[in-house]
Amino acid sequence: MFFDLKHTDVNSKARAGVLNTDHGSIETPIFMPVGTQGTVKALSPRDLKEVNASIILGNTYHLYMRPGHRLIEKMGGLHRFMGWDRAILTDSGGFQVFSLKELRKIDDEGILFQSHLDGSYHKFTPQLVLEIQRSLGSDIMMVLDECPPYPSTRDYALKSNQLTIDWARQAREIFSGWQPLYGHRQWLFAIVQGGTFKDIREQSARALMELDFPGYAIGGLAVGEPKDEMFDITDFCTEILPEQKPRYLMGVGMPDDILEAIERGVDMFDCVIPTRNARNGTVFTTEGKMVLKSARFKEDTKPVDANCQCYTCKNFSRAYLRHLYNANEILGLTLATIHNVHFYLWLVRQARKAILQDNYVSWKERILQKITRVVEN
């Protein structure tokens, strides 16, 4: 069985499960560190294993652009190319193309866009993004979707949604005739769209459920809508989506966002926040957020987080990390990234434990009080 739902918290919709891939089993809820260009920025594969990453995300758009999926196929697929033998999920490229804004044009067949690297023209179709992901050899692939901006008119969201459903249908058909390229299985997820319109979200979810995908993503959120609307739509979608299939909330988010979404029945997450913030010198701890460059840490011999078991916290002081940032040393980026990714993965493991003990909501309330603070010294 691909997804094994082990337990649902008695007081909430929070779930504990296991995703079984040919590159290992993944305990859910899970956070997937983002490896945009074939590397999680500043981390080596052994760093990723040490922080307990069981699955990472690769960006179809970026890898298609550079070095190209054909090259990666020649190299034996993305796992071998980047030296990562655990699971990989690749997105559809739809969101990156959405971010290009005026450089794209959408029609029934797909999305025409210009490369951010050299301005060359490309067209993502449901078939092409599948072919790219087949060449990459990701364990979980995503269908091409169209992500309506926020705010969108109801009319735009409706038309866009129809496109996403049509593309998902095409993708499902194409994929059903394929054998995997590298021996290991690939699973294709669909993406529920519909903006902030509940009836369109429901229409999207039901149409995609009819196509019977092994997993469903909730897309088109965290694109500018208020947080309560994001959680409301997430909650609404998980009411409809099948219990026995994994649910993936794309691009979310801050530690507290993830905990709120877990409570609403989400199993999988990805976000650049832990890695990007680390490179900017912001770390997450069990006592709150810390801005490492702050002068208050100048002579602070304590580790970033005394409760943390990561390499960074076991070996280095806040004062040393602050110095590395001030001196623009690469090691600072690596050490902070190790810590942040470790923290995110620790957090979802703790969430899972709480779910299995049927006390998710009270655990969440307690931990949120601590991790949403700012560390003063």
Place this chain on the structure above:
Amino acid sequence: MFFDLKHTDVNSKARAGVLNTDHGSIETPIFMPVGTQGTVKALSPRDLKEVNASIILGNTYHLYMRPGHRLIEKMGGLHRFMGWDRAILTDSGGFQVFSLKELRKIDDEGILFQSHLDGSYHKFTPQLVLEIQRSLGSDIMMVLDECPPYPSTRDYALKSNQLTIDWARQAREIFSGWQPLYGHRQWLFAIVQGGTFKDIREQSARALMELDFPGYAIGGLAVGEPKDEMFDITDFCTEILPEQKPRYLMGVGMPDDILEAIERGVDMFDCVIPTRNARNGTVFTTEGKMVLKSARFKEDTKPVDANCQCYTCKNFSRAYLRHLYNANEILGLTLATIHNVHFYLWLVRQARKAILQDNYVSWKERILQKITRVVEN
């Protein structure tokens, strides 16, 4: 015994020895990776151990400027601050100040200079650079020296040399009354100067030898003079310097330079080349130098060096490293630095083996033919 000379090659002056510090024994000849600002750029302490680094270099000038030796002393010294429990050598700061050129002014007492960071005025005296290095707690400290530029007049070199000798005498006296700050022993080396004038070099060496330092550096080379002159002066100095004391050729160099200097009786080396070149995408291999960005490695599934046992070569292809450089990914810098430092340390270990087998010169000729090539694919 601090330095234990184990063997001298029968056909050359190449020596195999052991430096005994309170942070471990160091087999010589040795290469010391440069950790300018309290980190060897792009490497963590565990990376350094994995590539077999037994001693690294810290820059007194840079650490004095940022974060400051007083701060590092509060943090328990440089070893603890940077999480490195093997040996550290710190330079005197003289060379960095020499590089500041028009920002410095020399008198009998020391060197007045302006900070490259904020333009503030500072004066390095023999006592201050000792105090700084005492606070840092390096295992091997260097006396303040004055490095004459190349070319220099004979008159300049003579006067400069007298200054270096006076400062060494002062340093020796001050240091003899000190107890170490952190319990472990610190050894003070003097620096032979004298430009390319052999008689002044001899005068320098003999005066410093009278002061009986536990080790001697050869400074003021690799500052623009022709290579044959550099080797000639090195050879000349090692003829004079005491056999039972370690000899350190400062700031040298390329792999072939190091092998030539070993043949001339040098035991210790430091240089930014392996780390800096790695960040620029140039790696050293047993088959020659490689420019990783080159298009010829685009689809090259081979490791950087098939003969190398480093993490990079055991896990990643040339094509992947090339991709990381093209995509400006931090991991590329780390992987290439791991390889280059590993290569340098492998090279000096091989040199040591050849010395112990009395075939250093023929080994050197053979390996130079290979490592001085350029890898074409």
